[in-house]
Amino acid sequence: MQEEWIEVESKKLRSKNYEVEGAVEDLIQTICSYQLDQHVEPISADEIQKLSKYYNWSMYQALLFATKYSLNQMKERICGRRNDPKQVLKPFFEVDVHLEGNECVLKPSLEQVQTAINRAASHVLKSTKRVQNWN
Numbered sequence: 001m002q003e004e005w006i007e008v009e010s011k012k013l014r015s016k017n018y019e020v021e022g023a024v025e026d027l028i029q030t031i032c033s034y035q036l037d038q039h040v041e042p043i044s045a046d047e048i049q050k051l052s053k054y055y056n057w058s059m060y061q062a063l064l065f066a067t068k069y070s071l072n073q074m075k076e077r078i079c080g081r082r083n084d085p086k087q088v089l090k091p092f093f094e095v096d097v098h099l100e101g102n103e104c105v106l107k108p109s110l111e112q113v114q115t116a117i118n119r120a121a122s123h124v125l126k127s128t129k130r131v132q133n134w135n
Contacts, residue, residue: 009127017059021134024055056134063128070124078117 028048036042077092093116096107108116 006123006126010130013063013128013131017131020055020059024052024134028052052134060133063131067124067128071121074117074120074124 028051031043032048074092077089080089093108093113095113098105098107106113
């Protein structure tokens with residue numbers, strides 16, 4: 001179920017990446033096909049490449065920011081830190097304490113909690129893994 005969710009979200013990100021790449025290609029095509037006055041120099045291939053690289057870099061930066069933001073939000077929820085003391089945080093997970101004999105036992109165990117946190121962080125990273133650089 002979770003693997004399917006990752007694939008769906010990854011497809012969405014790839015789709016948006018292709019949309020932006022296509023829009024930039026359309027922009028470049030529009031710029032190149034525009035009839036300039038004969039006294040104006042045509043646009044160089046280097047400038048066109050710079051424009052494409054700029055938007056590719058911007059897309060990469062947006063993905064990087066979104067990934068960092070997601071991981072930082074997860075960290076804040078796990079650690080229970082609040083920027084606003086009035087803000088109520090929803091629990092990221094629940095742990096019960098059971099008395100078994102003379103011992104207190106956490107359910108789920110700390111290892112299981114850590115595994116779940118690691119999987120969640122891994123899923124955030126995997127969702128952007130297949131997003132390709134342009135060209």
